[in-house]
Amino acid sequence: MNIKKHLLAKATRFETPFYVVSGSSKGQTMMITAGVHGKEIASIRAANKLVRLLKENRLQIKRGTLVIVPIVNRQAYKRRIRGIPDLNRTFPRKWKDSARHPLSASLFQLAKQFQPSWYVDLHEANGLSQLNPKALGQTLIANPNSTAIPTIKRVASHLNQSIVQKSRKFKVRLRKLPGSGRHAAYRLLKAKAVTAETCWSLPMVTRVKFQMKILEFILAEANMIK
DSSP: OEEEEEEETTTSTTOEEEEEEEOSEEEEEEEEEEOSSTTOHHHHHHHHHHHHHHHTTSSOOOEEEEEEESOSOHHHHHHTSOOSSOGGGOSOSSTTOOOSSHHHHHHHHHHHHHOOSEEEEEEEESSBTTTOTTOOBTEEEEOTTOTTHHHHHHHHHHHHHTOOSGGGOOEEEEOOOTTSHHHHHHHHHOOEEEEEEEETTSOHHHHHHHHHHHHHHHHHHTTSOO
């Protein structure tokens, strides 16, 4: 396994590190992003924890390539805000479109470079989906007809087996979100694109734990770890 650090949007005010982890044999490519919204802290901590586990050799990518961008929007993260404009509405919607922000343009260019089989975007949201059908907290989201749907259903089922409180259980949502990284990866790159949303009202340690379990399950589904 080989880990290399690079810079996204290098030499601009949006510069942020990303990591390319190469397994010892060929396999799928997965891209993981976090911190598209700067105040969704558990997603960022989970992505950074994944990087740390890989560096410490406590988790190994056996096959394929993993690309991790732990804090996409560092400016928003420093201010602990969602971001102005909302970066997750600025990705290209059609091939003829351009991204409407330099940072989303750089991130989408990186995705085009690696052509990931999987694109996992970590987020957080208000409200528990089990209590409010409009809430996105504790959900796994994919576009309708996505080939990722069977996997995220298995992820949700796996997570829910160990969650005692029904209100904290995960739901699967199928929805389009034009302008988002997930939608661009699904529609333009044909990736199995997933958004993972934990709920802000839960303890930080619990949210990070859920995010890590989601990542490890999807990595295992992609046959990248044992």
